Amino acid sequence: MDIFINNIISLLKDKIPLSVEEIEGLIEIPPDIKMGDYAFPCFAIAKQLRKDPKKVASELSQELVPPAQLSSLGGSDIIIRISAHGPYLNFYVSKNMLFKTVLKGIFSEGDSYGGSDLGKGKTVVIDYSSPNIAKHLAVHHLRSAVIGNAIYNLYKTLGYKCVGINHLGDWGTQFGQLIVAFKRWGSEFEIPSVEDYKKQRTAGETGLDINKLNELYVRFHKEVKSDNSLEDEARDWFRKLEKGSEEAREIWQYFKDISLEEFDRVYKRLGVKFDSYAGESFYNDMLGDTVNRIKDAGLSEISEDALIVNLDKYDMPPCILRKKDEASLYATRDICAAEYRKREYGFDKMIYVVGSEQRLHFKQFFKVLELMGYKWVDDCVHVDFGLIKFKHGKMSTREGKVILLEDLLEESCKIAKEIMEGKNPDLENKAEVANDVGIGAIIFSELSTKRVKDVLFDWDEVLNFDGETGPYVQYTHARLCSVLRKYGEKVTTDIDHDLLREDDELILVKRLEAFPLFILRAAKYYEPSILSKHLLDLCSTFNRYYQHHRILTDDAELRKARIMLVDSIRQVIKNGLSILGLKSPERM
RNA sequence: GCGCCCGUAGCUCAGAAGGAUAGAGCAACGGUUUCCUAAACCGUAGGUCGGAGGUUCGAAUCCUCUCGGGCGUACCA
Numbered sequence: 001m002d003i004f005i006n007n008i009i010s011l012l013k014d015k016i017p018l019s020v021e022e023i024e025g026l027i028e029i030p031p032d033i034k035m036g037d038y039a040f041p042c043f044a045i046a047k048q049l050r051k052d053p054k055k056v057a058s059e060l061s062q063e064l065v066p067p068a069q070l071s072s073l074g075g076s077d078i079i080i081r082i083s084a085h086g087p088y089l090n091f092y093v094s095k096n097m098l099f100k101t102v103l104k105g106i107f108s109e110g111d112s113y114g115g116s117d118l119g120k121g122k123t124v125v126i127d128y129s130s131p132n133i134a135k136h137l138a139v140h141h142l143r144s145a146v147i148g149n150a151i152y153n154l155y156k157t158l159g160y161k162c163v164g165i166n167h168l169g170d171w172g173t174q175f176g177q178l179i180v181a182f183k184r185w186g187s188e189f190e191i192p193s194v195e196d197y198k199k200q201r202t203a204g205e206t207g208l209d210i211n212k213l214n215e216l217y218v219r220f221h222k223e224v225k226s227d228n229s230l231e232d233e234a235r236d237w238f239r240k241l242e243k244g245s246e247e248a249r250e251i252w253q254y255f256k257d258i259s260l261e262e263f264d265r266v267y268k269r270l271g272v273k274f275d276s277y278a279g280e281s282f283y284n285d286m287l288g289d290t291v292n293r294i295k296d297a298g299l300s301e302i303s304e305d306a307l308i309v310n311l312d313k314y315d316m317p318p319c320i321l322r323k324k325d326e327a328s329l330y331a332t333r334d335i336c337a338a339e340y341r342k343r344e345y346g347f348d349k350m351i352y353v354v355g356s357e358q359r360l361h362f363k364q365f366f367k368v369l370e371l372m373g374y375k376w377v378d379d380c381v382h383v384d385f386g387l388i389k390f391k392h393g394k395m396s397t398r399e400g401k402v403i404l405l406e407d408l409l410e411e412s413c414k415i416a417k418e419i420m421e422g423k424n425p426d427l428e429n430k431a432e433v434a435n436d437v438g439i440g441a442i443i444f445s446e447l448s449t450k451r452v453k454d455v456l457f458d459w460d461e462v463l464n465f466d467g468e469t470g471p472y473v474q475y476t477h478a479r480l481c482s483v484l485r486k487y488g489e490k491v492t493t494d495i496d497h498d499l500l501r502e503d504d505e506l507i508l509v510k511r512l513e514a515f516p517l518f519i520l521r522a523a524k525y526y527e528p529s530i531l532s533k534h535l536l537d538l539c540s541t542f543n544r545y546y547q548h549h550r551i552l553t554d555d556a557e558l559r560k561a562r563i564m565l566v567d568s569i570r571q572v573i574k575n576g577l578s579i580l581g582l583k584s585p586e587r588m
Numbered sequence: 589g590c591g592c593c594c595g596u597a598g599c600u601c602a603g604a605a606g607g608a609u610a611g612a613g614c615a616a617c618g619g620u621u622u623c624c625u626a627a628a629c630c631g632u633a634g635g636u637c638g639g640a641g642g643u644u645c646g647a648a649u650c651c652u653c654u655c656g657g658g659c660g661u662a663c664c665a
C-alpha cells in the first residue's frame with residue numbers, strides 16, 4: 001500500500017476512535033492540489049464525539065503539528081504539513097519523496113508499470129466477440145470484441161492467466177435456413193457447389209466472399225414472408241445437422257471456413273486475439289450429457305412438447321433446453337459450454353462480454369447452473385453493454401442493412417492518412433501509422449464511454465480525431481517521443497526532484513501515481529472507459545504543461561528533471577494504450 | 589401489462605461509489621505557430637443534474653413515486 005496513506009493512518013490511529021480500516025476507507029484526494037495531497041473528512045468522528053466537524057478538524061491539526069514532532073511519533077518527513085480546512089484535515093506530502101518514488105518506480109518497471117501479481121495462479125475465462133457465422137462483421141460486432149479484448153488485457157496486466165474464447169455462433173436454426181437458401185438459390189448467387197469449393201480449397205485458393213452468404217441469409221428472410229413452409233424446411237435441416245447428416249455437415253463446414261477467413265482478417269486488423277475458437281457447434285456431442293444431468297437432478301419437465309427448466313419460482317420465463325422438434329437451443333449450449341470450461345480451465349472467474357439485450361438469458365442460465373449445484377456460478381458474470389443504434393432506425397442483418405466493420409475501419413484509416421499528408425508528409429511509414437491511428441480512433445471511441453450506454457452511431461463522431469479521442473492520446477505520445485528524441489541523451493533517474501515544482505508537474509506525477517489504481521478499478525468494474533478517461537486526463541494535463549513550460553530548457557539540471565517526467569508520462573501512456581488495444585506510434 | 593437499463597450544457601459524455609465551488613470534448617464565437625509536432629493550447633458563452641417527494645449535517649450520487657427513451661418478456665442468438 002501507498003507509503004503516504006500508510007503514514008497518515010499511523011499518525012491518526014492513536015488520536016481518533018476509528019480502526020485502521022475505517023481510517024483508510026475515509027481518506028480521500030482533495031479536489032484541488034492547493035488543498036493538499038490527501039484529506040481526512042471529520043464528519044464521522046465528529047458524530048461519534050458529538051462535536052462540530054470543523055472543530056474536530058482544527059483540533060486534530062493542532063495536535064498533529066508541528067511536523068518536527070512527526071519523526072518522534074514514528075513517522076518521518078513524508079508528511080510535511082497538516083492543516084484544517086473546514087471539516088477536512090488536509091495532509092501535504094513531501095513533493096521530493098512523491099516525485100522520487102513515482103518516477104523511479106515507473107522507470108524501473110517500464111512496460112509492466114501499472115500491473116501487479118494480484119491474479120497470480122488464477123485463471124479468467126473471457127467470452128467475447130462471438131459473432132454468427134455466415135454474416136459479415138458489422139459495426140455492432142465491434143463492441144464485444146473491443147471491450148472483451150481490453151478486459152483480457154486488464155486482467156492479464158494484473159497477473160491473471162487469461163483464456164479468450166470466441167464462442168462462435170456456428171450452430172442453431174439459422175444454419176438450417178442457410179442450407180435451405182444455399183440449395184435453392186446458391187447457383188443464382190454464383191456460389192460454388194460444395195464439390196467445387198472443396199476442389200478450390202485443395203488447390204489453395206481462398207474461398208468466396210462472405211457477402212454471398214449474407215445475401216443468402218437476406219434472401220431467405222425475404223422469401224419466408226411469402227412462403228411459411230421454408231421455416232419448417234429450415235428446422236428440418238438443422239435437425240439433420242445436429243443428428244450428423246453428412247450433407248448438412250459439409251455445407252456447414254463450407255460456410256464456416258469462409259466466415260472464419262473473413263473474421264480473421266478483421267480481427268487481425270483490430271488487433272483482437274483469442275485463445276480458443278470453440279463455438280457453439282463444439283459442444284454438440286456433449287449436449288446430451290448436460291441435458292441428462294439436468295434431468296437427473298429433477299430440474300426439467302416437459303411443457304408444450306418442449307423440455308424446459310421451470311423458473312416460475314424465480315419470476316422468470318422457463319429456460320428451454322430442447323424444442324418440440326428435438327433441436328437444442330442456445331441456452332442448452334451455454335450451460336454445456338460453462339460446464340466444459342470449468343472442467344477444462346478450472347477458471348476462478350468467467351466473463352461474458354455480451355450485449356444487454358441478452359440479460360434475461362444470462363439470468364436464466366446462471367440460475368440453472370445454480371440449481372444444478374454449481375457454486376462456481378458465483379464466479380460467472382455477464383458484462384453487458386448497450387446497443388449501437390442508428391439515426392435511420394435499427395440496423396438488421398436480416399434485411400441486409402448494415403455498416404460493415406471493414407468499411408468503417410477502411411474509412412477511418414483513409415481519413416488518418418489524409419490528415420497525415422497535410423501535417424506530416426515526410427513521415428516514412430505513413431501507411432502503417434495511418435493504420436495505427438485510424439484503427440485507434442475506432443477502438444478508443446468504443447472504449448471511452450461507459451459500456452452500459454446505448455450509442456448512436458454517427459460517422460462524424462467516430463471519425464473525429466480532435467479532442468477526447470484515440471488520436472489525441474496517440475498524438476500526445478508522439479509529442480513526448482519527439483521531445484525525447486530532440487533531447488538525444490540517455491534518460492536518467494539521477495535528478496534533483498526539488499526542481500519539479502510547477503503545479504502541473506505535481507498534477508502529472510499524481511496521475512502517474514494513480515495509474516495502477518485505475519487499472520485495478522477498470523478491471524474490477526469490467527469498465528475499460530475508466531482507464532481511457534484517466535489517459536485523457538493525463539494527456540490534457542501534459543498538453544497544457546507542454547504549452548506553458550519549456551522542457552528542453554537551457555538549465556541542464558532542470559532539463560534532466562523534466563525529461564525524466566516526460567519519459568514517465570510516455571511510458572504510462574504507452575502502457576495504457578496497449579491495454580486498451582491501441583498502438584503507440586512514435587511519430588505521426 | 590410486467591421486468592431490467594439509461595435520462596447531467598445545443599450534441600456526445602465524466603463525475604475516485606454520499607462530501608469541499610457540478611467538469612471535459614464536439615459544435616459556436618474570439619485569440620495563440622520567427623519557440624520542444626497547432627491531431628495542440630488559451631479565452632467567451634452555455635446547467636431548475638428529466639420531475640416530485642423522502643433519508644442525511646450534506647444528494648447528480650441512496651429510497652419511493654412519476655414522466656421520457658431503449659431493451660427484454662417459452663421453443664432466434
